[in-house]
Amino acid sequence: MSKELVIAVRSLQEMQYAIARVSAAIGKGLERAPVEVALRHQNGKRTLDQNRKLWPMLTDVSRQVQWLVNGSMDHLPPEDWKDILTAGLDSEQRVAPGIDGGFVMLGKRTSKMRKAEFAQLIELIYAFGSNHGVQWSEPALAVYEQYREAT
Template sequence: MKRTFILVHNQARQNALRCVAEADFGMCVTVCEPTRSLEQNALMWPLLDRLAKQVVWYGVKLTSEDWKDILTASLRKQRTAPGIDGGFVVFGERTKTYSKAQLSELIELIYAFGAQHGVEFENTKEIA
């Protein structure tokens, strides 16, 4: 059985405490920030698509997925490794586990980077 409590008022907190007090030994309890919202995810991909369509990066057009890797690597202080066939691989992060605050940071980075490179993000704010 899995129970999720969003601590938005005292009753929710009391319900969570009661559930923990009644839980069997061996159960696992996790308290964490809420993960990204569907609205944030729905905004992120059109923004990345605008970068992919409008920015040429060192002579190359990149995909939305490529831009996500580059920007998440930048946001979390990138790591690299030598590629199997030469070159380097830059490790980005998977955003599905991002908190709302972390995804907000990424979206702000996308806007800032896009502004520096003349990207037009028309109508993307209507999505969120």
């Protein structure tokens, strides 16, 4: 199992602390195996506000749109819609055989998405909903207005 150390550095003062922590972690890690160090700008993972926008939207879609599953039209739970819609962000889908037959779609995890990609997902859900006649609930509309104002 790999462990990951993430340290956010927002100022020069925090940089000294971060250098000391990273140096100590590298030393410990090298006792077991080679260590990889990565630096990236923190344009960040999705925000909690973005996550709060997602679930009212998925709930609206789940209540109003039927989708073909195993040969019949059905209302799906928000979690299934999350899988379907996040798969819509990629032009290429990944599929693996199930351990007892059938297939498993390998999808994206919204918890790993950056802000910009999550914003694309929100736009995709609104476009999908509009194309399928979804009437957005008050919570979904409220968060969408906040989202539109922030971009």
